[in-house]
Amino acid sequence: MTQVNEALKDESLPRQRAEVGSRVELDKLVRVYGSVRALDGFSLTIEPGEFIALLGPSGCGKTTVLRQLAGFEQLDSGRVLVNGHDISHVSPQKRDMGMVFQSYSLFPNMNALNNVAFGLRMRHHHSGERLKKAAEVLEMVGLSDQTKKYPHQMSGGQQQRVALARALAIEPQVLLLDEPLSALDAKVRAELRDQIRLLQKRLAITTIFVTHDQEEALSMADRVCVMSKGRIEQTATPGVLYRQPSTAFVAQFVGVSSRVPSHLSNREVEIFGQRCAVRGDEDLTGLVEVDAILRPEDLAISADPSGIGFVTHKSFLGATTRLVVQVGETLVRVDVRSDDGEELAFGAHVNIKVIARDVLVAPRVALETR
Amino acid sequence: MASIGGGLALEELLAEVPQGRAPRGSRRLRFRPWRAFVMLVAGAYFLLPIYAGLKFSLQDINGRFSFEAFQSLPSAPGFSAAFGLSMRLAVATLVVSTLLMVPTTIYVHLRLPRMRRVMEFITILPIVIPPIVIIAGVLPAAPLWAKSSPYLLSFLYVILAMPFNYRSLDAGLSAIDLKTLVEASRSLGGNWFMTLLRVILPNLRAALLSAMVLTIALVLGEFTMASLDLWSTIPVWITQFNTGANGHVQTAASMLGLVGTWLFLTIIVSIDRSESRRSRRKAGAL
Numbered sequence: 001m002t003q004v005n006e007a008l009k010d011e012s013l014p015r016q017r018a019e020v021g022s023r024v025e026l027d028k029l030v031r032v033y034g035s036v037r038a039l040d041g042f043s044l045t046i047e048p049g050e051f052i053a054l055l056g057p058s059g060c061g062k063t064t065v066l067r068q069l070a071g072f073e074q075l076d077s078g079r080v081l082v083n084g085h086d087i088s089h090v091s092p093q094k095r096d097m098g099m100v101f102q103s104y105s106l107f108p109n110m111n112a113l114n115n116v117a118f119g120l121r122m123r124h125h126h127s128g129e130r131l132k133k134a135a136e137v138l139e140m141v142g143l144s145d146q147t148k149k150y151p152h153q154m155s156g157g158q159q160q161r162v163a164l165a166r167a168l169a170i171e172p173q174v175l176l177l178d179e180p181l182s183a184l185d186a187k188v189r190a191e192l193r194d195q196i197r198l199l200q201k202r203l204a205i206t207t208i209f210v211t212h213d214q215e216e217a218l219s220m221a222d223r224v225c226v227m228s229k230g231r232i233e234q235t236a237t238p239g240v241l242y243r244q245p246s247t248a249f250v251a252q253f254v255g256v257s258s259r260v261p262s263h264l265s266n267r268e269v270e271i272f273g274q275r276c277a278v279r280g281d282e283d284l285t286g287l288v289e290v291d292a293i294l295r296p297e298d299l300a301i302s303a304d305p306s307g308i309g310f311v312t313h314k315s316f317l318g319a320t321t322r323l324v325v326q327v328g329e330t331l332v333r334v335d336v337r338s339d340d341g342e343e344l345a346f347g348a349h350v351n352i353k354v355i356a357r358d359v360l361v362a363p364r365v366a367l368e369t370r
Numbered sequence: 371m372a373s374i375g376g377g378l379a380l381e382e383l384l385a386e387v388p389q390g391r392a393p394r395g396s397r398r399l400r401f402r403p404w405r406a407f408v409m410l411v412a413g414a415y416f417l418l419p420i421y422a423g424l425k426f427s428l429q430d431i432n433g434r435f436s437f438e439a440f441q442s443l444p445s446a447p448g449f450s451a452a453f454g455l456s457m458r459l460a461v462a463t464l465v466v467s468t469l470l471m472v473p474t475t476i477y478v479h480l481r482l483p484r485m486r487r488v489m490e491f492i493t494i495l496p497i498v499i500p501p502i503v504i505i506a507g508v509l510p511a512a513p514l515w516a517k518s519s520p521y522l523l524s525f526l527y528v529i530l531a532m533p534f535n536y537r538s539l540d541a542g543l544s545a546i547d548l549k550t551l552v553e554a555s556r557s558l559g560g561n562w563f564m565t566l567l568r569v570i571l572p573n574l575r576a577a578l579l580s581a582m583v584l585t586i587a588l589v590l591g592e593f594t595m596a597s598l599d600l601w602s603t604i605p606v607w608i609t610q611f612n613t614g615a616n617g618h619v620q621t622a623a624s625m626l627g628l629v630g631t632w633l634f635l636t637i638i639v640s641i642d643r644s645e646s647r648r649s650r651r652k653a654g655a656l
Contacts, residue, residue: 072553092556103547105554109572118568119558163554170558 021049021206022083022173024069029078031064031230038064040230042078049204051197052235053211053221057253061230062210066176069208071095082173093122098167102179104159106151112138112162113147119170137165141195157188164196168203175200177209181216193220214254218242226250246280248362251293256322258332259291261364269361272308272327272352279358290361296322296335298356303344307351311344325350420628427622439622446619452607455520456627459603460589460634462524467531467585468578475539476570479548486540493536496529501594504529509599520601527589534584542577579638586634590627604630 024046031039038061046052054062067073069080071092080088087095098119106115113134120130138144141161151159160180167175177196181189197220200207211217217224218238225235226249233253234246245251252259262269267278269292276292278284301323309327321341325332332352336344344350430436443449478485496504504526509517516522548570555565571578593605602610604627608620 070553070557072556092553093559093561095557096559097557099554099557101550101554103550105547105550107551107554107569107573108546109569118555118560121568122555122559122561122564166554166558176557 021204023048024174024206024208025079025081025084026065026069027079027081029065029068029080030076031061031068031073032076037230039068039078042227042230042232044225044232044235046206046208048206051200051207051209051220051222053209053217053224054227055211055214055217055224055254056227056233058212060227062212062227063178064230065227066099066178066208066210069095069174070097070099070176096170096173097176098170098172098174099176099178100160100163100167100180102182104151104156104163104183106159106162106166108151111148111150112143112154112165115151115162116166116169119166123170134165134169137169138162140168140199141165155188156184157192160184160192161195164199168199168205173206175205175207177207179210179212182211182213189216196220218254224254226253228253244279245293245360248291248293248360251295251360251362255295256333257293257295258330259362260294260327260330260332262290262292262361264288264290264361269359271354271359274354276354276356277358279360284361287361287363289364291364293360293362294332294354294356296333298354298359299332299334300353300355301325301334301336301344301350302353303348304351305349307349309350309352311346311348311350314341314344314346316341323350325352327352423621424625427618427625429618431618439618440626442619443622443626446611446623448602448607448611449623452602452604453626453630455601456590456604457630459520459524459527460586462521463527463531463589464582464585466524467528467535468582470528471532471535471539471581472571472574472578473566475536475543476548476566479540479543480552489536490540493532496531497533501526501530501592502598505595505598517599520599523592523596523599523601523603526595527585527592530592530595531581531585531588534588535581538577538581538584539574542574542580545577546573582638583631583635587631590631 026042026044026046029039029042030037040061042061042065044052044065054065056062064073068075071087071090075088078088079086082095106112107118110118113131116137117130117134120133125133135144135147138147141164143158143161143165146154146158146162149158151162154162160183164180180196181192184192193216196209209217209221218241221238223235223237224241226233226241228249234241234250236244236246241250242255245254251257260271262271264278264284264287267284268275269278269290270276271292271294284290309325309332311323312326312331313324315322316338317335319338320335321338323334323336323341323344325334334352427439428435428437430438475489478489508522508526512522551569551573552565555569560568591605592603593609596603597606597609604623608623608627611620611623
């Protein structure tokens with residue numbers, strides 16, 4: 001068990017706001033930069049103590065949401081409410097929000113302890129009290145032996161943990177995490193991910209986490225809010241988001257999927273000669289030529305010398321192997337058990353069967369954009 | 371195996387932190403004749419005039435070694451007043467220049483990054499426009515109360531020092547992630563003043579020092595403006611003072627001006643170092 005995990009078990013350490021976090025309401029936020037609507041009527045309610053991830057491609061507006069919450073930017077319209085209080089026009093230093101930035105942002109002139117104590121100093125805590133508290137929070141993130149080190153003497157992972165401790169030390173109403181893991185290498189990222197989640201659970205602090213990494217979002221958050229072009233595409237738990245994406249964008253952005261051209265009639269599509277029901281209650285009036293969005297696990301594959309496609313690529317993923325099968329001009333990704341995958345060589349002809357109960361469809365897009 | 375935070379093995383953590391010093395061979399400068407030649411020529415270019423001036427100021431009119439020129443300086447008519455005025459102008463220029471340029475440069479970096487090119491152009495103008503043009507334009511336009519005060523010169527020196535000040539501060543601010551540091555400070559509850567005092571200025575120390583030293587050197591050596599504004603600063607006094615001693619006293623005054631600049635530099639650097647030491651001790655005691 002790691003030092004930080006042991007520290008989290010220590011009941012003597014402060015349990016900040018353990019009773020309940022703060023409720024955050026973002027009401028029809030609009031932010032326009034020139035001709036670009038970075039936020040286009042964005043509304044979201046985050047429950048007390050909830051960990052929510054804002055997920056989306058670059059430029060979708062997720063960081064803008066976070067900066068509006070922190071008060072670093074002015075809204076064109078809309079309201080930000082915390083526990084029912086409108087803080088839209090409150091300055092950043094009075095919002096009581098802890099923020100962790102992508103680039104660590106530790107103060108280079110201060111050691112780890114003073115960095116963590118900075119927020120308490122700004123809140124006029126007595127010297128002894130703030131240093132004691134800072135040391136406790138550093139212990140909580142597993143850095144009790146690094147208190148005197150300056151940022152340039154610490155690794156990226158350690159710096160980001162100090163930044164997290166600094167944000168937590170002030171006992172903020174809301175914790176804002178702006179892609180805090182993206183500058184770290186894979187191993188440290190995975191460890192810090194678990195630590196953030198453990199701390200958040202323990203402190204029951206309402207947390208908003210911005211990321212473009214779906215794996216991070218799905219593994220850490222209670223709910224994930226998928227954004228595109230300043231709007232919410234879908235907000236749901238990771239499981240629902242993956243299994244029941246409400247739009248084609250979500251289906252394509254979250255997880256792996258293939259677009260297969262199909263004909264739509266009577267809310268059914270024909271895929272590889274098989275009729276499948278269409279998922280959801282979306283209005284499909286007028287649509288005939290569509291793309292079916294298929295997850296790798298929605299399909300089953302079998303070797304057949306007279307099959308409709310052939311294997312063009314194999315990726316070993318451990319328990320499963322991902323095959324790319326070319327059917328006509330369409331490339332389809334299918335997951336098989338690695339034992340079964342070994343039998344399917346490059347160029348092997350195969351048949352594909354849809355095993356999902358229903359499938360999601362989207363208006364057809366040109367082949368080169370799939 | 372010892373494990374620190376998050377299960378990262380001690381060895382792995384240590385491997386991430388830059389350890390020890392580089393192998394000696396890679397640190398030691400190898401002797402290169404061309405490098406030595408350049409150093410020699412550059413050193414001679416800077417040091418020979420100082421050596422010549424010092425040697426001349428330490429001779430009497432018969433060419434014998436003597437402190438007479440330096441000894442006669444304090445009692446030389448007008449010297450003390452000129453020296454005091456130069457020092458006062460240096461301090462005033464330093465204060466005005468710092469108060470004007472530091473917030474301006476920070477503001478441009480934070481809020482008007484697109485204006486940096488314009489600022490570079492504006493601040494280079496005092497180098498392009500000769501001081502005589504500036505003072506010839508200012509004197510007829512300045513009100514009488516301003517003209518009757520030597521501190522008018524301070525404001526003009528602020529303009530003259532702008533190219534050095536802006537570039538030093540601009541380089542210092544470019545070296546830190548200013549926007550994120552400011553946002554981090556503000557999200558932690560720091561107001562603008564505390565952010566400036568506790569976060570920005572300590573990280574701008576080297577740039578500030580460099581700007582200050584250049585400003586002082588400029589003020590203590592400026593002649594044209596002071597002369598036309600009829601104020602006897604050290605450079606003006608040197609050209610106007612006539613002892614009939616073949617320039618020994620004037621050269622001694624020049625040397626003293628040089629020492630004055632170094633003195634200012636030493637004081638500023640000492641203050642900075644003692645502040646750094648104090649911060650380190652304080653941090654170490656925690």
